Amino acid sequence: MPAGSNNTLSILVVRLSAIGDIVFASPLIAALRGRYPGARIAWMVQPESQSLLQHHPGLDEVIVWPRNEWRRLAREHHWRALWTEIVRFRQLLRDYRFDLAIDAQGLLKSGVLLWLSGARERIGLGSREGSRWLMTRVFDKGEDSKRIGSEYLLLARELGLPIDDFDMEVVLGEADEDFAAKLIGERGLRDGYAVICPFTTRPQKHWFESSWSELVPRLQQQFGLPVVLLGGPGDREAAARLLAGAGTALTSLAGETSLTQAAALVKHASLVIGVDTGLTHMGIAFNCPTICLFGSTCPYLDTGHDNAVVLYHKLACSPCKRHPTCHGRFDCMRAITVEEVLDVATRLLKAESGMP
DSSP states (O other), rough: OOOOOTTOOOEEOOOOOHHHHHHHTTTTHHHHHOHHHHOOOEEEEEEEGGGGGOTTTTOSEEEOOOOOHHHHHHHHTTHHHHHHHHHHHHHHHTOOOOOOOEEEESHHHHHHHHHTTSSEEEEEEEEEEEOGGGGEEEOOOSSSSSSHHHHHHHHHTTTTOOTTOOOOOOOHHHHHHHHHHHHHTTTTTTOOOOOEEEEOOOOGGGGOOOHHHEEEEEEEHHOOEEEEEEOOGGGGGHHHHEEEEEGEEEOOOTSSSSSSHHHHHHHTSSEEEEEESHHHHHHTTTTTOEEEHHHHHHHHEEEEEETTEEOOOOOOOOOOOOOOSSTTOOHHHHSSSSHHHHHHHHHHHHHHEEEE
């Protein structure tokens, strides 16, 4: 590792995606800053996740990898233009004169980008797809730990970084906070509200629409909490079905917010309930009472927070990840009942209010 007293040290972290994984890896920023207070620290990310990092006080730079433009040029067979863009991006990275670069993603694409940086020391985390040959040193992810973000904690420990307060951190801008405050006022949510995050990238990670439709009105009946549904533009159709099933207890904002505007609404929620998706993980990062519904994946069981609980019923086929064998039944998610979610919500909200 470079000497910690070198105030001209330049460090690059590469974790391009996905939203939840960037949140999991976010404690590395404070840990690196704690070890190298005078260093210049940059993070490379894909365009859709840039806003998650641009206001973080521990970062000096957020470097956006223009993935979509490179893909477009390749798709249209503009090879000379693509090569020109790659060379330009390589020079941009070289101008930072990185001393240390950390591939926190461990894929070939992230490894190549790390190699393009020209950093003298290139550290890989669980490097695969051949990317380990582009590193000067590789750390394994270790055993399958139950702790949230365990692989990044292990990496920090191996790098000799301070890990006493290794907590996830999402920093929002003033505009996002203003957006949330205005919407909370306009929608009559000042007395508290629940956020649900039902959508993610794969159907085997979803809870059932009938379960959400039953849960939403009961959250309002039992806890007096109106419910806000968050999701992206591609979730509007499914959100409309949930809205029809849940009635007036539900406000759908699917496709109506940016990523960080949605994050601001999560930050100020009284309760967050969601599947394995980035916004759910942000509930834990913001120290909100959070219930995570896991089935085909189980990235963690230990949330590191007393007010965050994972509901997960391990079956013989668990976790199937991208290869479900249940022919669409999704038994692991069906095993999570509305009553179970409400029981955990009761416990978390009582603890939050200080009630015995």
